[in-house]
Amino acid sequence: MQDISIPVSFLHSVLRYAPARGISTERLLRRCGIAPRMLQDSGARVGARRYADLQTLAMREMGDEMLGYTPLPMKLGTGAAMAHWMLHSRTLGQALKRYCHFYSMIERGLRPQLLLEGTHVRLRFATWFGQPHPEPYAYEMIMFGLHRFGCWLTRQKLPIDTVGLDYPAPEHRSEYRAIFPGAPIQFSRPHCELVFKREQLQTPVRQDQADLEEFLKQPQRNLLQGYHDLQSWIGKTRSVLRQSLSDMPTLVEVSAELGLQSKQLRRLLGDEGIGYGELKEQLRRDVAMQHLADASISIEDVAYLTGFAEASTFIRAFRKWTGHTPFAYRKKFY
Numbered sequence: 001m002q003d004i005s006i007p008v009s010f011l012h013s014v015l016r017y018a019p020a021r022g023i024s025t026e027r028l029l030r031r032c033g034i035a036p037r038m039l040q041d042s043g044a045r046v047g048a049r050r051y052a053d054l055q056t057l058a059m060r061e062m063g064d065e066m067l068g069y070t071p072l073p074m075k076l077g078t079g080a081a082m083a084h085w086m087l088h089s090r091t092l093g094q095a096l097k098r099y100c101h102f103y104s105m106i107e108r109g110l111r112p113q114l115l116l117e118g119t120h121v122r123l124r125f126a127t128w129f130g131q132p133h134p135e136p137y138a139y140e141m142i143m144f145g146l147h148r149f150g151c152w153l154t155r156q157k158l159p160i161d162t163v164g165l166d167y168p169a170p171e172h173r174s175e176y177r178a179i180f181p182g183a184p185i186q187f188s189r190p191h192c193e194l195v196f197k198r199e200q201l202q203t204p205v206r207q208d209q210a211d212l213e214e215f216l217k218q219p220q221r222n223l224l225q226g227y228h229d230l231q232s233w234i235g236k237t238r239s240v241l242r243q244s245l246s247d248m249p250t251l252v253e254v255s256a257e258l259g260l261q262s263k264q265l266r267r268l269l270g271d272e273g274i275g276y277g278e279l280k281e282q283l284r285r286d287v288a289m290q291h292l293a294d295a296s297i298s299i300e301d302v303a304y305l306t307g308f309a310e311a312s313t314f315i316r317a318f319r320k321w322t323g324h325t326p327f328a329y330r331k332k333f334y
Helices: 008-015 025-031 036-040 048-062 078-087 092-106 136-154 173-179 198-202 209-215 219-224 227-231 233-243 251-257 262-271 276-292 299-305 311-322 326-333
Strands: 005-007 045-047 111-117 120-126 162-164 192-197
Touching (some): 005 008, 008 025, 008 045, 008 136, 025 048, 036 326, 045 276, 048 219, 078 136, 078 209, 078 219, 092 111, 092 136, 092 198, 120 198, 136 192, 136 219, 233 262, 233 276, 251 262, 276 326, 299 311, 311 326
Antiparallel strands (some): 005 045, 120 192
C-alpha cells in the first residue's frame, strides 16, 4: 500500500452511526491505532491502512456493510457474495449487469441501474422506493468501491468520463480528485452516476477464484489502494518520487525514469486532475505523517526523508499542511 493519507472527515463518516448501535467510537479508534483526539482536529490525517482497518472493524462491530447509512442493514458477507458472482463473468459489462441484478434481488444498499446511451454508459445509483435519501458518504462508499473493484476485476485503470452527484459540494470536495482520479466531478446534478465509454463494457475479466480469495482477506485495504492504482500516472509518479524522495528528483528526472518528456508527464498528470508540484507536496505530507508516527525518528530526520534540505523549511511546510508544527502534531496524536 502506498503512503497515502486520509482526512479526518472520513473517520467521522465511518463512525457516524456507531454510537446509535451502542458501540464505543473511542474503542474502535484505539483498536486501529488511531488517537481518538484526532477527531477534534480538522487538519488531522491518518494512513490509508488504518482508515481501511477502521472501516472493516466498524462494519464488523455494527454487522452492517453500509455502516448505518441505509434503513436496512447490509449483512456481513453480502459484498463477498456479490464479488463471487461478478467474478464468473467474461466481460466488465456482464459483471456490471450481474452487480445490478444482485442488488435488485436483495433491495439493500443503493439501487444501481446500467443505462446505455449511444457511445456512453451511465451507472446510476438511487434509493429503493420509499427510502430516504442517504448522506453523501453512502454514495462515496458505493461508487468508489464499485469502480475500484471493476479496476481490480479487469486489471486495468478504468477511466471515468464524468461523476455526477445529486448533492452540493461537501467541505472535503478536494479529496474527490483522489476518489475519482482524472474524472470531472459535477455536484447538484439530478442523479448520482458514473459515466464512461460504452466500449469499456467489452473489457475482459482477468481475475480468477484464487485471486478473489486473496482479495477478500482484506477487501477494504485492497479497494482503497490496489495495485491498479500504480497504473495511473499519479501512481507511477508517486512511486518514482518515493524511491528517492530524500534527494527530491526534478520533473525532468522523473519524466525520464518513466520514458516521457516533461511536457508529456505534466499533461498526463493534468488529465488525472493534479499538477506535478501539488502531487509532490501531497507525497511529502503523507510520508512525513507516516514517519512522525515513529517516535524513534527525529524531526530533522523526517525533514531529510521527505526531501527538505533544512528542518526549518519542513516545519513551515508542515504547519501549512496541518496547522501544527511537526513536534506539536507528534505530541498531540502519537
